[in-house]
Amino acid sequence: MAPPSIDEKGSRNNSRATLALSNTTSRTASIENMSISSSQDSHSDEPSWPRGWRPYICSFACFFLMFNSWGLVNAYGTFASYYVGHSLRNQDQLELNLIGSTQSFLVLLFSAPVGRLLDAGYARWVIMIGAFLVPFGMFMLSLAHPVDPAATANYVTIWLTQGFVVGLGMAFFFVSSSQVAATWFPHRKGLVVGFVACGASVAGVVYPTVTRYSIDAFGFNNAVHVVAGVVSVTVVFTVLFAHPNPAHDHPKPQSWSALKTWVDVDAFHNKAFCWFTAAVAFLFLGFYPIFFNLEEWAAVSGYGTRGGSRMSMELPQSDNKPLETFWLLTIMNGASTVGRLTMAAFSDKTGKLNMHIASQVMSCLFVLILWSLASSTTAAIAFCVLFGMTSGAVIGLPPASIADILACTYNTPENKHISHTKLGQWTGMMYSIAAIPSLVGPVVAGHLVTVYEDYITVQMWSGCSLFVSALCMIASRYYLPCADGERVGAKVARKLGKEEEWDAREKAKVVTSESEADVTVISQATTRVPSQNLSRDTRERWFPAMPAFVASPTRTRGDDRMV
Known part of the structure; x- marks a missing residue:
């Protein structure tokens, strides 16, 4: 396993920033998603018509x-x-x-x-x-x-x-x-x-x-x-x-036998x-x-x-050719x-x-x-x-x-x-x-x-x-949604005079989804966010020749920050 970069460790200086980083990582951690996304970025520089x-x-x-x-x-x-x-x-x-x-x-x-x-x-x-x-x-x-x-x-x-x-x-x-x-x-x-x-x-x-x-x-x-x-x-x-x-x-799945490889639930x-x-x-x-x-x-x-043969149904009399x-x-x-x-x-x-x-x-x-x-x-x-x-x-x-x-x-x-x-x-x-x-x-x-x-x-x-x-x-x-971003249901509710009921129902859905998202992020935070200090085993495996104070992300020496 490659050691984490110094810049990456240095960016983890508060819990809120770390939580946001964890959320972003969870969305792009898939190798498949990362490779396809990079492919799309490369396409942006290509001409409109291929040569x-x-x-x-x-x-x-x-x-x-x-x-x-x-x-x-x-x-x-x-x-x-x-x-x-x-x-x-x-x-x-x-x-x-x-x-x-x-x-x-x-x-x-x-x-x-x-x-x-x-x-x-x-x-x-x-x-x-x-x-x-x-x-x-x-x-x-x-x-x-x-x-x-x-x-x-x-x-x-x-x-x-x-x-x-x-x-x-x-x-x-x-x-x-x-x-x-x-x-x-x-x-x-x-x-x-x-x-x-x-x-x-x-x-x-x-x-x-x-x-x-x-x-x-x-x-x-x-x-x-x-x-x-x-x-x-x-x-x-x-x-x-x-x-x-x-x-x-052409990203290959981690397991061909996994259900998610063939079906997106x-x-x-x-x-x-x-x-x-x-x-x-x-x-x-x-x-x-x-x-x-x-x-x-x-x-x-x-x-x-x-x-x-086999035209069992009776043919109609027609003058058409x-x-x-x-x-x-x-x-x-x-x-x-x-x-x-x-x-x-x-x-x-x-x-x-x-x-x-x-x-x-x-x-x-x-x-x-x-x-x-x-x-x-x-x-x-x-x-x-x-x-x-x-x-x-x-x-x-x-x-x-x-x-x-x-x-x-x-x-x-x-x-x-x-x-x-x-x-x-x-x-x-x-x-x-x-x-x-x-x-x-x-x-x-x-x-x-x-x-x-x-x-x-x-x-x-x-x-x-x-x-x-x-x-x-x-x-x-x-x-x-329509071209203006408004849902069809909202337009229909306005026509029927039930716009307030529609808005109340949509707000309830938003509150429910946000609360579920917060619970998910909080439950994942402890497992996805590493400790600010590297463990002794990790320090010895990744930095065997470095003194302990260099491997610690919280210590500084002089005007240079050691991370």
Whole structure:
């Protein structure tokens, strides 16, 4: 152990100063916090835009990480449309949706542990695991699927290859895409993360189009080979160039088995975080049933065409000229790209959570009204465009909204750096909690279609889930301050004429928190503040060759103070 510095010992000249020093030390004693804080200080001297080619090629490589994670999930509707008309035509809609929901479940479930591994500096290993699993699962899908278009496939092997193996590989890509790119752009994190997020919507355009035209030209198995080839080429690019900034700190935990390494308990004492996590859970409960069932809804409603059989529902008589169903999913994902960029840009001025609430409310209205009342191909396209734009913001803004919640929670100069150190962990915890709803939502929606033979069930299920999600976001916003620093609750109390009751309740909370803090500091003071005089054992261990009067902090000799 290194001896304490002379200046440090000399500064301990009264009990009050020592108590303040003890309080400060307790906040920054963590090695993890200290290293990240120093990293942020070093970033303050960096230019607004990084120099050199590596940051920009890395962001492009991270774009492909998102391209091959949520992008493949967004494109699953085209695969489901083929399965329901051909190789899995005898399966329940519930089982078909289970393949896609398994992918989203695994991506979300492993968000927290993958994010923690990235923080510890294992980005290359994380990405390489995903780079093997995703192409491997796609190639195995082509082997598991029968060559004859009229043959029936084994559902378990399709689920195992496309749902489980590919989904597991995607889990290593999702969080990596934003976290790795952000290390290169300390002053432009919002913009680069928005660019990376567009990989999902661009893939939602590319993969359905490539899949559908390849099926028509080469058959399903060869179409899967084409998709797997695109995945392999882009994955090799990410392995070569998706590396975090070497100057970025990667603090490793003291113990990987400790609960606090993986779960921050403080988050669950934050009401804004809890309500927003509930909002994201309801979001995934109703979001992906739309993407997974859109093409089949268009086919059975007469607004789109696809090959194969099993259109058990009665087709309406319509004079509309239908288009191929995969175009609807492509249009929706293309509009999502516009929404991700434009609404993310406006959110910097309006507030991330505010924009998130607005886009969520519009999304649920589009589903409940526009989609359920769509009676023509034109109306179906209009729904895809409008919902695609708002849904892009809905699915892309959760990390930014969590950043807002953290910034409002840790808003003093002493603890402001904590909001940066906890962003990845809180975001990962939020997504992991939403994993179960993402698995259950599409399955329940598919079962409702099978039982009632009407897609109004999916429309109401998704619309109501998004509506409840919007209500939870509003509740989360209630616990956060406005731009002028005043809480939303205070403004509401003033409008209702209950301002005095609100002030009294807030003062009671402040008094309670201050008393608890005083008790905590006093109880820790005796253990954290060392004695003014060094013990004999310490003096002999640290200063074996020095006389006793030199080691004593209270003695002086002449005009020079000996500490």
